[in-house]
Amino acid sequence: MKIALIAHDRKKEEIVQLAMAYESILREHELYATGTTGLRIMEATSLQVTRFLSGPLGGDQQIGAMIARNEMDLIIFLRDPLTAQPHEPDIIALLRLCDVHKIPFATNMGTAEVLLKALERGELRWREVVRKEEQA
Numbered sequence: 001m002k003i004a005l006i007a008h009d010r011k012k013e014e015i016v017q018l019a020m021a022y023e024s025i026l027r028e029h030e031l032y033a034t035g036t037t038g039l040r041i042m043e044a045t046s047l048q049v050t051r052f053l054s055g056p057l058g059g060d061q062q063i064g065a066m067i068a069r070n071e072m073d074l075i076i077f078l079r080d081p082l083t084a085q086p087h088e089p090d091i092i093a094l095l096r097l098c099d100v101h102k103i104p105f106a107t108n109m110g111t112a113e114v115l116l117k118a119l120e121r122g123e124l125r126w127r128e129v130v131r132k133e134e135q136a
């Protein structure tokens, strides 16, 4: 499964804590992240993460391009709901594409944990089926 990890600045510490707590589960998957988030996760864990550009420079759109091609299976995006972001349109576009392609999307720690536990139990395998069918 391909998983994207993204966090706004005031949520970076939380995503690092999440990656550390669920490192053994995440290790089994292909991980992607926006630039700074990916760096912080790799510094704190031994996870390998493919990093895109930083969010404000287009990283959300790069992940969005994978979603549009139906190449991404799960997104954890710890958004900061209290700070205006210069690239708000990119963030909305990412959310919209996830809804278009029915991609599981967590925007806070509570949902992120539910999704990671479902992933561990193999309950998200339907994504692999959908992806293979669409690529056939």
Ligand SMILES: O=C(CO)COP(=O)(O)O
Pocket: 006, 007, 008, 009, 033, 034, 035, 036, 037, 038, 053, 054, 055, 056, 059, 060, 087, 091
């Ligand atoms: O801004 C972001 C997502 O919208 C995150 O980007 P960084 O991981 O590069 O900080």
